[in-house]
Amino acid sequence: MSGTIEILVDGAPVRVRPGISVAAALLGLGRTAWRRSPRQDAARGLFCGMGVCFECLVTIDGVPGQRACLARIHPGMRVETG
């Protein structure tokens, strides 16, 4: 598809628009929550959207604890949700 780049989300190849955040990509894929809170096992995803709340954590290219709302998509990026 022209104008998109491929990334891996939980091991599955998906095509997304370049330049958007990881959180925007996940939302565009229909993922409104992508991890569980450790204490209450509650669904978590985008909340503040500006890097403050840490609700949107994902693993990017093997590095855990990355804020999906701040990270920009790049070709070949590997995103793992919890």
Ligand code: FES
């Ligand atoms: S949504 Fe709050 S830090 Fe990402």
